[in-house]
Amino acid sequence: MRLTIIGGGISGLSLAHSLKKRLAPENPIKEILLLEADSRAGGKVRTEKADGFLCEWSVNGFLDNRPQIMELSKELALSPLKSSDAARRRYVYSGGKLRQLPESPGAFLASDVLSPLGKLRIMMEPFIPRKTDPGESLASFARRRLGKEAYETLINPMASGIFAGDPENMNVTSCFPRVKTIENKYGSLIKGMIKLAKEAKKSGKGPVGAGPGGTLTSYYEGMEQLIVALKVYLSDNIRLGAKALSIESTGKGFLIYLQGGDKIETDLAVLACPAYEASHILKDLDKELSSTAADIPYPAVSVVSLGFRAEKIPGSTDLFGFLVPGIEGRKILGTLYDSSIFPNRAPRDFVLLRVMTGGARASALAMKDDDALIDIARSELKDILKITAEPDFHRVFRHEKAIPQYTLDHHEKLAGMDSALTRHPGLYITGNAYRGVSLPDCVENSEKLARKIITDRGGSA
Ligand SMILES: Cc1cc2nc3c(=O)[nH]c(=O)nc-3n(C[C@H](O)[C@H](O)[C@H](O)COP(=O)(O)OP(=O)(O)OC[C@H]3O[C@@H](n4cnc5c(N)ncnc54)[C@H](O)[C@@H]3O)c2cc1C
Known part of the structure; x- marks a missing residue:
C-alpha cells in the first residue's frame, strides 16, 4: 500500500x-x-545564520516535558540543547513597567505583578464553581476563575505568546485542554494543582502545574x-x-x-x-x-530580530523576555532575549533580541514592510527598555498566515x-x-x- x-x-x-x-x-x-x-x-521551522547570529524564523524552541518530541530527537541521534537559567526569568509589561513573573507561591505574594486585590481574587479561585460550557472563551474562563486583573495582566499576554490570539475568541478547552480537565476534575485550578503536586511527589515525578511546564529546549544549530x-x-x-x-x-x-x-x-x-x-x-x-x-x-505575525553590542543595552540582559498585555495598547506582542535563552545565538559581546508584532490583536501591522517593522520594534524598545542605539544587525521574518486560531x-x-x-x-x-x-x-x-x-x-x- x-x-x-x-x-x-x-x-x-x-x-x-x-x-x-x-x-x-x-x-x-x-x-x-x-x-x-x-x-x-x-514549514514554519527555519533557522537562518548570518554575521555570527542565529535567527529563528518562527519556532525558537519546544518544551521538553512531552515524551514524543524527546523520543524523536533521540531516534534521530540529536542532542537537545536546554535553555539557560535566564530563561526562567520572565516579565510582563504592565502599567508602563516591566514586572517579573513570580516562580513560586511565596514570590507571587511578594511580587508587584498584581495589586493586593488582584492577588486576593486569585486566592478566591477554589471557591468559584465549575462551569460546563464547551464554547467558553479563554477570556471568560480566566475572568471567572482568576478575576479581571489576572486575566488582563497574565492570561491575555500568555495567549499572545502562544497563539498570537484574541482570548475573547479562543476556545479555552481547545486551546488549553489540560486547564479545563483540571477544572472539571477538581472543581478548582488551585486545588487541582495542589493535589497533582502531592501525587507527583509521592510517585517521584517532577513538579506539575496547570501550565505547560517543562524546560524550553532547542538544538545547538537551531531548530x-x-x-x-x-x-x-x-x-x-x-x-x-x-x-x-x-x-x-x-x-x-x-x-x-x-x-x-x-x-x-x-x-x-x-x-x-x-x-x-x-x-x-x-x-x-x-x-x-x-x-x-x-x-x-490565521492572523499574521512578524518577527524582527535585532542584534546589538551588549554595552548598548541598558539594564540586565539575563532574562527570557517579556510579553505585553493588550490593555497596554502597545504595538508589539513581546520581546525575547534569544541570546540569553540560548547563548550561542549571538557572537560574543552581542545580544540578539526578537520582537513579535501582529497576531489577532493587530494582524495588519505584521504585514508592513521591513523598514516600518524595524521602526516599530525600535521605537517600542526605546520606550520599554530605553534602548536608543542603532542595532548592529537586523532581520525581518513575516508570516502572513502565522498561527491557526x-x-x-x-x-x-x-x-x-x-x-x-x-x-x-x-x-x-x-x-x-x-x-x-x-x-x-x-x-x-x-x-x-x-x-x-x-x-x-x-x-x-
Ligand atoms: C512566529 C511563530 C513562532 C512560533 N514559535 C513556536 C515555538 O517557539 N514553539 C513551538 O512549539 N511552536 C511555535 N510556533 C508554532 C509552530 O511553528 C507550528 O505550529 C508548527 O511548526 C506547525 O507545523 P505544521 O507542520 O503543522 O505546519 P507548517 O509548518 O505550516 O507546514 C505545512 C507545510 O505544508 C506545505 N504545503 C502547504 N500547501 C501545500 C500543498 N498544497 N502541497 C504540498 N505542500 C503544501 C507548506 O509549504 C509547509 O511546509 C510558532 C509559530 C509562529 C508562526
Missing part, C-alpha cells in the same frame, strides 16, 4: 518518520511519499537541526516543489493532482498542510470538509470534520490547525495518527 502525505512541515515530516520506522512485513503500508510545495521542507535530521532519515520519501492542487477518489484510493500537471496515485492520503491549503485541495472531493477547513483563521466553535468544526472524514476511508487530516499548535503537539499528534493509520488497516503499531 502507498501512503502519500501532503505537507512537509513538522507535522508531515514527523508523521512520515513515525510511519517509516514501523515499515515491516506485517505492516500493510509499504511505500511512503511526502509532497512538499516549497523547495525546502520544514532547523531537527528538520535536517528528518530530511536525512526520509531522503527518498520526500518530493520537494510538489504542490498538491486537488484530490479525487478513485474508489479504491485517491488521485492527487499536482501543480505542473503531474498526478500521484495513492491508496491512503494525509493532508498535513495548513487548513486553508487543505480547503483548496478538498474543494471537489468534499465541500463540507473544505469549507470547515477554510473557516479556521481555535475559535469558540473549534470543537464543533473538529466534530464536523471527523464525521465528514468517515465518508472517505483512507483519507486523514493533521497539522497544527486542529489539536495543538506547539511543536510537541504536532509531533505527538503525528505519532498517534501513524498508529491509527496502521491499526485501521489491520496492522500492528
Whole structure:
C-alpha cells in the first residue's frame, strides 16, 4: 500500500518518520511519499545564520516535558540543547513597567505583578464553581476563575505568546485542554494543582502545574537541526516543489493532482498542510470538509530580530523576555532575549533580541514592510527598555498566515470534520490547525495518527 502525505512541515515530516520506522512485513503500508510545495521542507521551522547570529524564523524552541518530541530527537541521534537559567526569568509589561513573573507561591505574594486585590481574587479561585460550557472563551474562563486583573495582566499576554490570539475568541478547552480537565476534575485550578503536586511527589515525578511546564529546549544549530535530521532519515520519501492542487477518489484510493500537471496515485492520503491549503485541495472531493477547513483563521505575525553590542543595552540582559498585555495598547506582542535563552545565538559581546508584532490583536501591522517593522520594534524598545542605539544587525521574518486560531466553535468544526472524514476511508487530516499548535503537539499528534493509520488497516503499531 502507498501512503502519500501532503505537507512537509513538522507535522508531515514527523508523521512520515513515525510511519517509516514501523515499515515491516506485517505492516500493510509499504511505500511512503511526502509532497512538499516549497523547495525546502520544514514549514514554519527555519533557522537562518548570518554575521555570527542565529535567527529563528518562527519556532525558537519546544518544551521538553512531552515524551514524543524527546523520543524523536533521540531516534534521530540529536542532542537537545536546554535553555539557560535566564530563561526562567520572565516579565510582563504592565502599567508602563516591566514586572517579573513570580516562580513560586511565596514570590507571587511578594511580587508587584498584581495589586493586593488582584492577588486576593486569585486566592478566591477554589471557591468559584465549575462551569460546563464547551464554547467558553479563554477570556471568560480566566475572568471567572482568576478575576479581571489576572486575566488582563497574565492570561491575555500568555495567549499572545502562544497563539498570537484574541482570548475573547479562543476556545479555552481547545486551546488549553489540560486547564479545563483540571477544572472539571477538581472543581478548582488551585486545588487541582495542589493535589497533582502531592501525587507527583509521592510517585517521584517532577513538579506539575496547570501550565505547560517543562524546560524550553532547542538544538545547538537551531531548530532547523531537527528538520535536517528528518530530511536525512526520509531522503527518498520526500518530493520537494510538489504542490498538491486537488484530490479525487478513485474508489479504491485517491488521485492527487499536482501543480505542473503531474498526478500521484495513492491508496491512503494525509493532508498535513495548513487548513486553508487543505480547503483548496478538498474543494471537489468534499465541500463540507473544505469549507470547515477554510473557516479556521490565521492572523499574521512578524518577527524582527535585532542584534546589538551588549554595552548598548541598558539594564540586565539575563532574562527570557517579556510579553505585553493588550490593555497596554502597545504595538508589539513581546520581546525575547534569544541570546540569553540560548547563548550561542549571538557572537560574543552581542545580544540578539526578537520582537513579535501582529497576531489577532493587530494582524495588519505584521504585514508592513521591513523598514516600518524595524521602526516599530525600535521605537517600542526605546520606550520599554530605553534602548536608543542603532542595532548592529537586523532581520525581518513575516508570516502572513502565522498561527491557526481555535475559535469558540473549534470543537464543533473538529466534530464536523471527523464525521465528514468517515465518508472517505483512507483519507486523514493533521497539522497544527486542529489539536495543538506547539511543536510537541504536532509531533505527538503525528505519532498517534501513524498508529491509527496502521491499526485501521489491520496492522500492528
Ligand atoms: C512566529 C511563530 C513562532 C512560533 N514559535 C513556536 C515555538 O517557539 N514553539 C513551538 O512549539 N511552536 C511555535 N510556533 C508554532 C509552530 O511553528 C507550528 O505550529 C508548527 O511548526 C506547525 O507545523 P505544521 O507542520 O503543522 O505546519 P507548517 O509548518 O505550516 O507546514 C505545512 C507545510 O505544508 C506545505 N504545503 C502547504 N500547501 C501545500 C500543498 N498544497 N502541497 C504540498 N505542500 C503544501 C507548506 O509549504 C509547509 O511546509 C510558532 C509559530 C509562529 C508562526
